[in-house]
Amino acid sequence: MNxxxxxxxxxxxxxxxxxxxxxxxxLLKQKTIPRKGFLLRQGDICKTENFIIRGCLRTYSIDENGxxxxxxxxxxxxWVGDLYSFLSxxxxxxxxxxxxxxxxxxxxxxxxxxxxxxxxxxxxxxxxLFQNAFITQQNRINQNLSFTAEQRYLEFIHKYPQLxxxxxxxxxxxxxxxxxVFLSMLRKKFALK
Amino acid sequence: MNxxxxxxxxxxxxxxxxxxxxxxxxLLKQKTIPRKGFLLRQGDICKTENFIIRGCLRTYSIDENGxxxxxxxxxxxxWVGDLYSFLSxxxxxxxxxxxxxxxxxxxxxxxxxxxxxxxxxxxxxxxxLFQNAFITQQNRINQNLSFTAEQRYLEFIHKYPQLxxxxxxxxxxxxxxxxxVFLSMLRKKFALK
DNA sequence: GAAAAAAATTAAACTACTTTAATGATTACT
DNA sequence: AGTAATCATTAAAGTAGTTTAATTTTTTTC
Numbered sequence: 001m002n003x004x005x006x007x008x009x010x011x012x013x014x015x016x017x018x019x020x021x022x023x024x025x026x027l028l029k030q031k032t033i034p035r036k037g038f039l040l041r042q043g044d045i046c047k048t049e050n051f052i053i054r055g056c057l058r059t060y061s062i063d064e065n066g067x068x069x070x071x072x073x074x075x076x077x078x079w080v081g082d083l084y085s086f087l088s089x090x091x092x093x094x095x096x097x098x099x100x101x102x103x104x105x106x107x108x109x110x111x112x113x114x115x116x117x118x119x120x121x122x123x124x125x126x127x128x129l130f131q132n133a134f135i136t137q138q139n140r141i142n143q144n145l146s147f148t149a150e151q152r153y154l155e156f157i158h159k160y161p162q163l164x165x166x167x168x169x170x171x172x173x174x175x176x177x178x179x180x181v182f183l184s185m186l187r188k189k190f191a192l193k
Numbered sequence: 194m195n196x197x198x199x200x201x202x203x204x205x206x207x208x209x210x211x212x213x214x215x216x217x218x219x220l221l222k223q224k225t226i227p228r229k230g231f232l233l234r235q236g237d238i239c240k241t242e243n244f245i246i247r248g249c250l251r252t253y254s255i256d257e258n259g260x261x262x263x264x265x266x267x268x269x270x271x272w273v274g275d276l277y278s279f280l281s282x283x284x285x286x287x288x289x290x291x292x293x294x295x296x297x298x299x300x301x302x303x304x305x306x307x308x309x310x311x312x313x314x315x316x317x318x319x320x321x322l323f324q325n326a327f328i329t330q331q332n333r334i335n336q337n338l339s340f341t342a343e344q345r346y347l348e349f350i351h352k353y354p355q356l357x358x359x360x361x362x363x364x365x366x367x368x369x370x371x372x373x374v375f376l377s378m379l380r381k382k383f384a385l386k
Numbered sequence: 387g388a389a390a391a392a393a394a395t396t397a398a399a400c401t402a403c404t405t406t407a408a409t410g411a412t413t414a415c416t
Numbered sequence: 417a418g419t420a421a422t423c424a425t426t427a428a429a430g431t432a433g434t435t436t437a438a439t440t441t442t443t444t445t446c
Contacts, residue, residue: 035414061335069338071331084328093335116317123316124309130323135277137330138264142254142286144337145262145370149403168413168423177338182403184425342433361393361443375433377395387446394441405430412423 001030005053006105009077013128014121023118027111031104033057039080039096039104046085046092048106052078055102056166059094060174070175073099073163079129099167149178150186194223198246199298202270206321207314216311220304224297226250232273232289232297239278239285241299245271248295249359252287253367263368266292266356272322292360342371343379 003025010016016024029048033039039057040046050057057074059082071094074080085092086109107115115122143152153176157164164172169187170180196218203209209217222241226232232250233239243250250267252275264287267273278285279302300308308315336345346369350357357365362380363373 061339063339067339069335071335071338083324083331087324087328093332120313120316123313123320127316127320127323130320130327131276131280134323134326134330135280137327137334138276139286141330141334141337142262142264144334145264146254146256146260170423179404180424181405181426185403188425363393372434373394374396374435378433381395390443390445392441392443395439397438398436400435401432402434403430403432406428408426410423410425412421414421415419416417 001025001028001105002053002103003028003105005077006051009051010125014125016119016121020119020121024115024122027107027115028105029107031106033098033102033104035098035101037098039098039102040082040085040092040094042093042095043091044085045089046082048108049079049081049083049086049112051105051107052076052080053103053105056099056163057096057102058099058171059096061094068174069177070171073160073167073171073175075163075166099171144177149176149182150189152176153183153186194218194221194298195246195296196221196298198270199244202244203318207318209312209314213312213314217308217315220300220308221298222300224299226291226295226297228291228294230291232291232295233275233278233285233287235286235288236284237278238282239275241301242272242274242276242279242305244298244300245269245273246296246298249292249356250289250295251292251364252289254287261367262370263364266353266360266364266368268356268359292364337370342369342375343382345369346371346376346379 006028007016007021007025010024028051031050033055039050042061052074054076057080058070059072059074059080060068060070062068072080080096082092082094082096084090085094089109143155147155153172156172156176169183173180173183176183199221200209200214200218203217221244224243226248232243235254245267247269250273251263252265252267252273253261253263255261265273273289275285275287275289277283278287282302336348340348346365349365349369362376366373366376369376
């Protein structure tokens with residue numbers, strides 16, 4: 001199991017001794033999802049939180065007209081899952097599937113609870129993680145309220161230059177909240193400048 | 194100082210003994226903000242996280258055209274602040290002002306750091322709080338992407354019926370991401386039905 | 387309780403973004 | 417390597433939501 005990445009990730013926020021690190025690793029399970037494969041479907045119970053070692057996932061909903069709306073992308077070093085479904089073990093609101101073949105380390109709810117009990121430092125770890133995620137999301141909400149589609153697109157490619165290259169345009173449109181057609185029109189406008 | 198509310202709030206997630214509760218309380222400072230008074234201005238450093246005992250605040254940005262965009266309302270039992278500014282002690286992105294006279298309990302960054310050190314249980318407390326906030330915000334992002342203005346308004350009054358009565362319509366519009374004029378048109382449509 | 391200030395309503399002209407549909411370009415699969 | 421499938425582009429007509437400005441209603445203040 002490729003554990004270096006996740007140990008490095010954790011060590012950015014908390015320091016683990018050897019025993020703690022071993023316990024943590026023992027609670028993880030590895031999984032690989034092929035391109036276009038699903039990690040989660042709306043209505044399923046989200047059994048695990050998932051740390052991405054390699055690849056790219058998208059978390060999205062499908063509205064009454066069948067249109068997809070992406071609430072987040074996940075790449076290396078990110079955690080993904082349907083948090084509400086995971087915590088309450090109730091049906092998920094979101095689909096999660098792979099835009100590339102993706103390798104995950106998974107932790108189940110009982111194992112995470114055990115981890116919090118035995119190594120309370122992980123409370124801090126996830127506190128800081130959620131704190132950062134909160135800031136990022138609030139920022140996105142603010143930009144969705146105050147920016148035009150054009151500004152949101154420019155901000156996206158500025159903030160996630162790696163993603164822009166890896167992800168089809170229509171997925172970016174589904175993240176920005178516009179149609180692929182309109183995104184194409186915006187891009188044409190920039191190309192002319 | 195009216196501490197009952199905050200102790201009750203904390204006890205929903207963690208149990209404090211007498212010493213811990215006393216330490217916690219000793220780190221808090223009370224503050225009252227008059228209606229229309231500011232807790233924070235864009236560009237200021239956010240010195241405290243703020244728990245609302247009574248009243249109503251709004252956190253908002255002002256865009257290049259002078260239009261206000263509300264990222265969140267805060268009422269009794271909620272924490273408010275500009276989290277990024279608070280954590281990094283850098284200039285705030287948001288304004289926070291009072292829609293009603295508001296009573297707060299404030300904790301400074303050094304005091305919060307001290308609290309995490311001396312009573313690590315608070316790591317769990319804030320971990321759970323941010324976790325819940327994350328879910329709420331992700332839900333809002335999803336609805337901003339997939340709902341029409343009409344659906345978002347109906348969802349808002351369904352989810353926050355207390356707020357609808359306390360808050361001027363134009364503030365709700367600034368939260369939903371539409372103009373007060375358009376909100377008025379929507380309401381007229383409902384009234385006719 | 388009167389005057390001033392802020393908020394809500396209405397209407398009409400306008401625009402950012404959508405929809406549909408057809409064509410061309412890339413990417414994926416055997 | 418070749419065929420199918422997916423994705424991006426373009427154009428034209430349509431719509432959800434904005435803008436401006438005038439009027440009415442409600443709330444605040446002294």
